[in-house]
Amino acid sequence: QVQLVESGGGVVQPGRSLRLSCAASGFTFSRFAMHWVRQAPGKGLEWVSFLSYDGSDKYYADSVKGRFTISRDNSKNTLYLQMNSLRVEDTAVYYCVRGGEYNYGLGIYFDYWGQGTLVTVSS
């Protein structure tokens, strides 16, 4: 069965860095686009970043552009999110999400989610 397991969350001071990892299993990781989605405590969902199956295409939310970097290692079935210059407003549960497709790849949806890892940015 599909499993996505995030790690790397924790408490960090503003301006510092953190790297999240997501270990994927139960499917052919190298064939799927992947995303990070976050949820601040008690708030709604915010899409953060997209990475194509082969790592050639990347997109970011404006709120993290220039500070966060998404990457993957298909040989290790692992997705990463390098988060630099962290801000208090980056505090959230970060979910690793698989990108399912429809309409011959024109449409995407988030078909499998990890359990999430909490990142707390606080002095």
Added chain:
Amino acid sequence: DIQMTQSPISLSASVGDRVTITCRASQSISNYLNWYQQKPGKAPKPLIYAASSLQSGVPSRFSGSGSGTDFTLTISSLQPEDFATYFCQQSYSTPYTFGQGTKLEIK
């Protein structure tokens, strides 16, 4: 960015009720609209994709409709396990924005 607006924000209903949640996009998104269910402390779960396609394993009491800017999620007969928060999400263009969520509570 495409703004997604859900209504209502909260809803009280009883087991057996028929419930409809609405999602409106700030511009036309064709059928690139998905719905998710989230329970407290858990990750969201996909319910509907492409506006009206039921995700595998999701009960048939859930249905979705709409195209363009206006969409609905309907639960035909509420079950106890359906009390949760529901989010719509557009995949027409990045950033892939979500609605603010509709919290469905027991009356």
